[in-house]
Each structure stands twice: as C-alpha cells, then as structure tokens.
Amino acid sequence: MNKIFCALLLGVTGWLTACDEIAEGDRYLEMPAVESRRAVLLEEFTGQMCTNCPEAQRRISSMKEQYGDQLVVVGIHAGNFGLAESDYGSLGLMQPEGDEYATHWNIESYPAGVIDRTSGVLNAPDWAAYVRNEVTKEAKLGIGLSAVVTENEAGDSIVSVFATLEPSVAVNGKLQLWITESHIVGFQIDGGNTLTDYEHNHVYRASVNGTWGEDVALQENVFQTVERSIPVRENWNTANLSVVGFVYNDAEGVLQVAECEVEK
Amino acid sequence: MKKLFTLLSALLCAWSVQAQTLTFQHEGKDIENGATVYSSKINEDLLHIGDQMGMPAMNALQFMPEITLTSSVDASNVHVTLESIDDPKVDLELCSFDGTCSSGTLCEKKGELVANVAVDAQIHTASVRPADQIITRRALVSAWYEGQEANKVSFTLVMTNDETVLGIDGVQASKAHVSMQGNVMHYALDGEGVHTLYLYGLDGAMVMSRTLAGSEGQVSLSSLRKGIYLYQIAGKSGSKAQGKIIVK
Numbered sequence: 456m457n458k459i460f461c462a463l464l465l466g467v468t469g470w471l472t473a474c475d476e477i478a479e480g481d482r483y484l485e486m487p488a489v490e491s492r493r494a495v496l497l498e499e500f501t502g503q504m505c506t507n508c509p510e511a512q513r514r515i516s517s518m519k520e521q522y523g524d525q526l527v528v529v530g531i532h533a534g535n536f537g538l539a540e541s542d543y544g545s546l547g548l549m550q551p552e553g554d555e556y557a558t559h560w561n562i563e564s565y566p567a568g569v570i571d572r573t574s575g576v577l578n579a580p581d582w583a584a585y586v587r588n589e590v591t592k593e594a595k596l597g598i599g600l601s602a603v604v605t606e607n608e609a610g611d612s613i614v615s616v617f618a619t620l621e622p623s624v625a626v627n628g629k630l631q632l633w634i635t636e637s638h639i640v641g642f643q644i645d646g647g648n649t650l651t652d653y654e655h656n657h658v659y660r661a662s663v664n665g666t667w668g669e670d671v672a673l674q675e676n677v678f679q680t681v682e683r684s685i686p687v688r689e690n691w692n693t694a695n696l697s698v699v700g701f702v703y704n705d706a707e708g709v710l711q712v713a714e715c716e717v718e719k
Numbered sequence: 720m721k722k723l724f725t726l727l728s729a730l731l732c733a734w735s736v737q738a739q740t741l742t743f744q745h746e747g748k749d750i751e752n753g754a755t756v757y758s759s760k761i762n763e764d765l766l767h768i769g770d771q772m773g774m775p776a777m778n779a780l781q782f783m784p785e786i787t788l789t790s791s792v793d794a795s796n797v798h799v800t801l802e803s804i805d806d807p808k809v810d811l812e813l814c815s816f817d818g819t820c821s822s823g824t825l826c827e828k829k830g831e832l833v834a835n836v837a838v839d840a841q842i843h844t845a846s847v848r849p850a851d852q853i854i855t856r857r858a859l860v861s862a863w864y865e866g867q868e869a870n871k872v873s874f875t876l877v878m879t880n881d882e883t884v885l886g887i888d889g890v891q892a893s894k895a896h897v898s899m900q901g902n903v904m905h906y907a908l909d910g911e912g913v914h915t916l917y918l919y920g921l922d923g924a925m926v927m928s929r930t931l932a933g934s935e936g937q938v939s940l941s942s943l944r945k946g947i948y949l950y951q952i953a954g955k956s957g958s959k960a961q962g963k964i965i966v967k
Contacts, residue, residue, distance in 0.1 A: 505820045506841065535810055535822035535845050542848070546774050564819035578819060642768055642777075647841070649764035651772050 502536025628704030631668030758784035
C-alpha cells in the first residue's frame with residue numbers, strides 16, 4: 456500500500472513539475488533595465504536662429520560627459536528663434552509642442568533651461584550647479600524603459616515603448632514619454648556664423664502620450680507597466696531615436712527620468 | 720578748507736560722470752545721440768540656406784545691421800534696450816550683452832563692457848518669408864550706465880529694403896534727374912557749367928567728390944562699399960540736386 460501511495464505521489468509530483476511546451480520566441484522575456492539612481496531632466500529651450508544657443512549645447516556636452524545617464528537632456532526648439540517643421544520642412548526642428556512648453560515656462564530669452572521642473576527658468580551658466588544638487592536627491596521610484604521599431608497591423612512602422620514604474624513610495628503624477636532624435640545634421644546660427652552642417656542632439660520630436668503626459672497613481676512597492684506606441688514619421692531617422700520617460704507632478708517636479716535608445 | 724574739499728569733490732564727481740561715455744557705432748562710425756541710421760544689410764545666407772542641403776531654399780529675409788556699442792570706461796551693468804517704434808509694433812531680436820537672445824517688441828539687456836572695446840549689439844529683425852517682400856522696421860536703440868538712465872544715449876534705427884525710404888527719394892532739385900542703374904549713377908542736369916558730385920556716408924564724412932563732365936552723363940560707384948550714401952550735385956549757382964542712394 457505504501458509503495459502504491461509513494462508511486463502515486465511521485466507520479467503526481469512529476470506531472471505537476473513537468474515542463475510545458477513553450478514556443479521558442481516566448482522562452483525569454485526581456486524586462487527593461489530599471490533606473491533606480493536619481494537621474495535629472497534638463498529641458499533645454501533652444502532655436503536654430505539663436506546665435507547663442509550652440510554655446511549652451513557645448514556646455515551640455517561637458518555636463519553629459521560628467522554625469523552620463525544620470526543627466527537626461529531634451530532640446531526643445533521654440534519661440535521666434537525656432538524654425539517650425541510645418542513651415543520649413545526637414546530644415547526646421549521646431550514642433551508645435553515646443554511653443555506650448557515655452558509658453559508654459561514663460562521662456563523669454565534663449566538659451567534657457569528648466570531642470571526637473573523645479574528650477575524655474577535658468578540661464579546656461581546656472582545649469583551645472585542645479586544639476587549637481589539634483590543628482591544627490593533620493594529617487595522615489597525607478598523607471599525601466601525600452602523601445603523598439605515594429606509594425607502595426609496595417610504594416611506601418613511604429614515605435615513601441617515599454618515602461619516599468621517601480622515606486623518605493625506612493626506617487627501621484629503624470630508619466631510623460633517623448634521621442635527624441637540625435638545626430639541631426641542641419642542648419643544653425645552659431646556665434647554669428649551660419650552653419651549647414653551643425654549636429655543637433657537630443658532634439659524633441661514628438662510626445663508619445665500627449666503634450667503633458669498621462670495620469671499615473673502608483674502604490675508603494677507596486678510595480679506598474681505601461682505600453683504605448685507612436686507612428687514613425689517620415690523625417691525621423693530610426694537609427695538615432697531615443698525615448699525619454701519621466702514621472703512628474705506639480706508639487707515635486709520630476710521624480711525620476713530615464714532614457715533608452717530605440718531598437719530596430 | 721571744508722568748502723574747498725566739498726568743491727573739489729563735486730568737481731571730481733562731475734568729471735568722473737562726464738568721463739563715462741557710451742557710444743553706438745554703425746559700420747564702425749560713431750552715431751550721434753538722437754540721430755537716425757538707415758541700414759539695408761541683410762543676412763544673405765538665409766536667402767539660400769537649404770539649397771546646399773538638398774532642400775528647398777529657406778528664402779527668408781532678416782535685417783542685421785552692423786551696430787556696436789563702446790564704453791569709455793570699464794562698466795558692469797550697462798543697460799541696452801531695443802524697442803520697436805512701428806505701429807503696430809513688431810518683434811525685434813537682441814542677442815548680445817548677456818549671452819542670450821531675446822525677441823519681442825521691447826528687448827532689454829544688461830551686461831558688462833570693457834573700456835574702448837566695441838561690442839556687437841547683434842540686433843536683428845525677426846526673419847520673414849518670402850525674402851522678396853519690401854519691409855521697413857523702425858526701432859529706438861538706447862544704452863545707459865546703471866543708475867544713469869537720464870543720461871542715456873539713443874538713436875533711431877531704420878532697417879529697410881524699401882528704395883523709397885533709402886533709395887533716390889525726393890530729389891530736391893528743379894529740372895534735374897538722377898537715377899541708379901545697378902551701381903551706376905545717371906544724371907541729367909539743367910543748365911550749363913561745371914558741376915561736382917559729392918557723396919557722403921551716413922555719418923557725414925565725404926567719401927567721394929567727382930567733377931561731372933557735361934550736364935548729362937554717368938558715374939560708376941562700384942568702388943564704394945555697400946551701403947547708403949547721401950549725394951549732392953553742386954554747380955556754380957549752388958546745389959542742383961541732393962538725395963539718398965544705395966550701393967549694392
């Protein structure tokens with residue numbers, strides 16, 4: 456009897472622990488790497504007709520060398536010094552949202568920066584000190600971000616974005632996902648000189664989830680995943696696209712930001 | 720003794736204030752306080768940008784006059800303003816003095832000047848398209864030392880490609896005709912006798928004088944720098960014609 460029972464028990468155990476047949480493509484689920492160190496967002500307001508702006512961008516390059524992934528920069532072309540893509544075609548880098556953001560922050564001169572949406576408007580010489588202070592703050596959440604170019608059902612190219620939010624405290628705010636593009640070679644006035652081979656980096660191209668993002672209500676230690684997509688536009692070079700994702704609210708500004716390259 | 724000291728102090732203060740002088744220049748020539756300066760200088764790159772890049776040409780018009788500001792002393796916090804005086808007011812651009820570019824109907828800047836070093840004010844109009852528009856922008860440009868706005872220096876800046884504004888306008892002469900074809904001035908004057916053509920820059924300096932052969936003829940001005948000039952044609956009986964011309 457005992458032998459029968461043991462055999463039955465072993466059989467059931469074997470049945471419960473047997474491997475399922477899993478399709479090859481589903482065997483590995485790659486989760487986006489989660490950024491848990493505090494990263495800082497610099498929204499740089501700039502323009503192709505702004506002769507002083509390239510100097511600020513050279514300053515940003517130095518800051519990026521110092522802080523690496525802990526500093527996420529987005530160049531927002533706006534105002535009278537921007538060239539609207541709607542007017543100038545591929546020559547122009549300004550999107551309609553650029554003016555909306557510039558108006559919200561009351562940008563009156565260029566270049567100007569807003570850091571973590573808590574600094575107010577800062578001139579370029581003041582950016583480094585504010586960033587230095589911000590990176591030392593504790594991160595209340597981690598953000599994992601990944602993005603890939605795929606096709607939708609109609610066969611059109613889209614950028615699919617996957618975000619994982621890992622809050623260590625309860626957070627109410629908005630999740631903003633932006634598409635940026637780097638290594639755009641084009642027109643820029645620099646110190647009085649007109650350049651046609653200037654390399655523009657971290658340029659704001661579009662918002663994936665609305666101009667001001669979408670509401671998120673995060674519970675302490677409860678992870679949340681978000682999946683969104685946006686059609687690829689004709690003048691984007693998908694090899695040079697990135698996604699910037701950040702969570703912010705009006706009271707605390709940007710709580711965390713992350714950036715990833717868009718995979719093809 | 721006290722009175723002497725007070726008097727000396729007052730004189731010293733008055734002298735130090737007078738010694739501080741802000742001066743605007745147009746194309747290197749000093750602008751008199753209260754003067755009107757005309758400029759047709761444009762950013763020619765904006766006409767064709769795009770062509771070299773395989774894209775439609777930008778075809779934008781932007782005036783960028785050569786205006787500089789000099790202080791006779793080292794000075795921090797020199798105030799500069801650029802104000803549209805058109806009706807309605809239009810946006811202008813001021814990109815110097817503090818490392819930023821401002822745009823609006825009134826641009827205000829504050830910055831540091833080193834004694835006797837001319838600083839490019841980087842005054843522009845907002846670019847417009849297409850570039851073949853005829854436009855005129857008028858602005859009041861002012862500068863003063865901190866706390867001395869009452870002693871500010873100012874001038875009116877007229878940026879235009881309108882030849883009725885800066886071209887041969889109001890030829891003030893009877894029975895005289897002067898016209899420009901390219902950079903060649905054609906004249907037809909009434910009466911006999913020797914006439915002399917005088918050309919002056921906008922700062923009043925004479926740049927050319929030429930005895931004219933006969934009452935009709937032409938004079939090539941292509942040796943002159945691009946810009947606006949005042950001309951006067953004088954004969955024995957006094958001035959025959961005067962006006963403004965542009966050398967392109």
